[in-house]
Amino acid sequence: MENNELTKNGKRLDGREFNEMRPLKIEAGILKNAHGSAYLEWGGNKIIAGVYGPKECIPRHDANPFKAKLACRYTMSPFCSKEEHGRAGPNRRSIELSMVLREALENVVELERYPKAMIEVSIEVLQAEGGTRCAALVAGAVALANAGIPMRDLPIAVAAGKIADTICLDCSKIEDNYGQADFPVALAPRNNDILLMQMDGLMTKEEMFKALDFIEKSAEKIKETEKNALEKAINKVN
Amino acid sequence: MKKFIFPGDLIDKEKLNIYGAYYHNGSTYSLVTGMYDDEEKRLIIFNGPYEPKIGDVIIGVIEDIRGNGYSINFGLAINSYISARDFRETLNYGDILVAKIANYDESDGNVELTEHSVLRGGIIINISPFKVPRVIGKKGSMLDQIKNKTNSKIIVGKNGWIWIKDGNVNLTKSSIQKIEREAHTSGLTDKIAKYLEDNEESLDVN
Amino acid sequence: MEPIDEIKKSNVKNLLQNNERIDRRGMLDYRPIEITKNYIDTGEGSALVKLGETKALSVIKFDVVEPFSDKPNEGVISTNSEMLSLSSERFESGPPGEKSIELARVVDRGIRSAEIIDTKDMNLGDGKVLGLFIDLYLLDYDGNYLDASALATMAALRNTMVPTYEDGVLIRDNMKKKLKLKGDVFMNTFVKIDDKILLDPILDEEVSMDCRLSVGIYENNICSLQKNGRGEIKRNEFEYMIDASLEKYKELKKIIEI
Numbered sequence: 001m002e003n004n005e006l007t008k009n010g011k012r013l014d015g016r017e018f019n020e021m022r023p024l025k026i027e028a029g030i031l032k033n034a035h036g037s038a039y040l041e042w043g044g045n046k047i048i049a050g051v052y053g054p055k056e057c058i059p060r061h062d063a064n065p066f067k068a069k070l071a072c073r074y075t076m077s078p079f080c081s082k083e084e085h086g087r088a089g090p091n092r093r094s095i096e097l098s099m100v101l102r103e104a105l106e107n108v109v110e111l112e113r114y115p116k117a118m119i120e121v122s123i124e125v126l127q128a129e130g131g132t133r134c135a136a137l138v139a140g141a142v143a144l145a146n147a148g149i150p151m152r153d154l155p156i157a158v159a160a161g162k163i164a165d166t167i168c169l170d171c172s173k174i175e176d177n178y179g180q181a182d183f184p185v186a187l188a189p190r191n192n193d194i195l196l197m198q199m200d201g202l203m204t205k206e207e208m209f210k211a212l213d214f215i216e217k218s219a220e221k222i223k224e225t226e227k228n229a230l231e232k233a234i235n236k237v238n
Numbered sequence: 239m240k241k242f243i244f245p246g247d248l249i250d251k252e253k254l255n256i257y258g259a260y261y262h263n264g265s266t267y268s269l270v271t272g273m274y275d276d277e278e279k280r281l282i283i284f285n286g287p288y289e290p291k292i293g294d295v296i297i298g299v300i301e302d303i304r305g306n307g308y309s310i311n312f313g314l315a316i317n318s319y320i321s322a323r324d325f326r327e328t329l330n331y332g333d334i335l336v337a338k339i340a341n342y343d344e345s346d347g348n349v350e351l352t353e354h355s356v357l358r359g360g361i362i363i364n365i366s367p368f369k370v371p372r373v374i375g376k377k378g379s380m381l382d383q384i385k386n387k388t389n390s391k392i393i394v395g396k397n398g399w400i401w402i403k404d405g406n407v408n409l410t411k412s413s414i415q416k417i418e419r420e421a422h423t424s425g426l427t428d429k430i431a432k433y434l435e436d437n438e439e440s441l442d443v444n
Numbered sequence: 445m446e447p448i449d450e451i452k453k454s455n456v457k458n459l460l461q462n463n464e465r466i467d468r469r470g471m472l473d474y475r476p477i478e479i480t481k482n483y484i485d486t487g488e489g490s491a492l493v494k495l496g497e498t499k500a501l502s503v504i505k506f507d508v509v510e511p512f513s514d515k516p517n518e519g520v521i522s523t524n525s526e527m528l529s530l531s532s533e534r535f536e537s538g539p540p541g542e543k544s545i546e547l548a549r550v551v552d553r554g555i556r557s558a559e560i561i562d563t564k565d566m567n568l569g570d571g572k573v574l575g576l577f578i579d580l581y582l583l584d585y586d587g588n589y590l591d592a593s594a595l596a597t598m599a600a601l602r603n604t605m606v607p608t609y610e611d612g613v614l615i616r617d618n619m620k621k622k623l624k625l626k627g628d629v630f631m632n633t634f635v636k637i638d639d640k641i642l643l644d645p646i647l648d649e650e651v652s653m654d655c656r657l658s659v660g661i662y663e664n665n666i667c668s669l670q671k672n673g674r675g676e677i678k679r680n681e682f683e684y685m686i687d688a689s690l691e692k693y694k695e696l697k698k699i700i701e702i
Contacts, residue, residue: 332450
């Protein structure tokens with residue numbers, strides 16, 4: 001597929017406007033054991049996140065006497081792609097993303113409250129369809145909030161991209177793969193502080209800040225969805 | 239007026255000293271998901287890690303023998319330690335302990351315990367520490383209501399660990415779990431009274 | 445094992461003296477079972493099973509692979525299991541441990557022995573065959589991941605579509621061919637606690653067990669067995685579990701057809 005085949009009649013292949021997000025659905029508190037959990041469907045992405053802690057830090061020598069350690073694991077399932085069957089377990093990409101996601105979450109979680117402890121966030125990508133690391137951050141954030149871990153803000157994340165020389169929000173897998181740029185960003189919505197940011201491709205400064213506008217404008221909507229999930233989990237009466 | 243509040247949400251444009259909130263640049267914001275009562279200026283939290291307080295009664299399990307004492311897991315970030323000399327009997331792995339917090343050092347998470355005793359038999363259930371007040375009720379009224387109907391011995395740890403023994407253990411357990419699920423609703427005392435009444439016969443295994 | 449298991453064990457054993465289980469089930473009753481077919485769109489087949497609070501996902505995918513040298517015209521079945529760290533504090537993250545590996549091998553064994561999948565029908569020609577990959581993902585653990593995973597796998601296989609093979613590539617769009625299965629394989633897991641035999645152990649019962657037996661049944665045959673734990677099984681107890689498994693087959697067949 002060519003980059004210029006990614007638009008049709010002024011719209012994207014799935015019919016979306018350039019600043020339109022894919023449907024996002026979040027459920028919180030869906031697992032019995034995890035202290036906090038979230039399940040998310042975003043476009044074709046399906047992600048489940050679970051949180052345990054604060055608990056004793058393992059290994060012991062990793063414990064920080066002044067604050068908790070946030071252990072974040074992002075893994076893609078072997079069946080997450082419609083195409084070939086992948087390999088289970090971490091790979092170089094998932095290791096890098098685990099770190100980048102951890103650092104974004106470390107910014108908002110009050111780790112100083114739990115010296116020497118560990119908080120574990122496990123994010124499993126069951127289905128991947130573009131923008132997975134951003135969806136993973138949202139799932140992780142909701143799982144942490146569902147666990148009652150104190151956080152200074154409820155972060156959001158979404159990727160912007162460039163297809164057929166046009167900036168677009170929330171790229172699908174095909175737009176990711178054949179587009180001209182990929183720009184995933186996580187924000188702390190209170191002040192739109194940037195917590196996670198990566199980019200590959202080619203963008204002018206103007207294009208980049210237009211993309212950031214798109215991202216900031218969608219922050220409210222994503223945060224609403226996160227809050228609804230958390231509220232529903234509290235209201236759930238068996 | 240109560241409304242739902244989430245991490246990062248503004249609580250008030252002045253400095254309030256509320257548990258579960260933080261102060262930044264002249265305003266107070268929430269750290270957790272919960273409900274904020276703006277009349278009583280109180281944050282109602284449903285779920286989260288237990289915060290140790292001096293005087294709290296907590297329940298835990300013996301996890302390890304270390305040096306001349308025992309390492310006890312109370313569900314906190316680090317285990318607590320009690321010297322073997324403070325016990326008249328020898329304890330075993332898996333024994334259940336109830337104790338009172340004598341001292342708590344926030345800077346390193348260390349908890350010192352006193353008035354400890356072993357609980358034999360019974361079962362342990364876990365609920366969110368923030369729902370413990372609802373299980374106990376005003377002046378212990380909710381807990382008394384359950385004890386009267388089930389004749390169970392119940393010790394409620396502020397850390398959310400609850401020990402139940404004797405009487406209609408099943409009914410006690412399911413009543414407490416019902417309180418946990420419905421803690422955010424009103425009229426809970428009456429609902430539980432009715433639940434105890436309705437299920438007195440059917441859940442009794444004795 | 446966790447320290448809290450000691451009190452769980454006492455409670456389970458006390459109740460069993462009166463033939464009572466902690467969730468008040470019959471000794472040979474399954475917990476409520478909920479099956480969601482086609483849970484994962486990226487798989488060629490999938491199912492999520494909730495067995496009480498235990499939640500097991502099984503996903504089927506096909507790929508083009510080299511056959512085994514001793515069976516050059518037959519497809520390859522491969523099963524892998526991940527007991528996700530989010531499913532329980534008892535599982536650490538990392539490569540599959542012995543429990544996870546055992547789970548994959550036992551689920552695989554039942555399907556392979558009963559030959560419900562015709563591997564001879566998986567030859568693509570040109571020295572290539574279809575590889576059928578079964579991925580077991582445990583999402584929440586409250587005892588008996590074996591039966592939950594085996595049932596999820598059976599439900600997934602029943603809804604698996606086979607891609608077409610064109611110019612050396614598998615086409616996974618508009619799949620019209622359903623995977624042909626010779627029949628159903630179901631697994632029944634029992635635990636023995638102080639001379640009592642229980643079907644479908646919930647977590648508290650699993651930590652209290654002396655030993656465990658998983659029985660795979662295909663129609664009126666036993667197609668797999670796995671004993672677990674250091675306790676011993678008496679011959680008459682073994683016969684009791686075999687009979688119970690053969691009996692449960694019809695019940696599970698009804699459930700999976702819903």
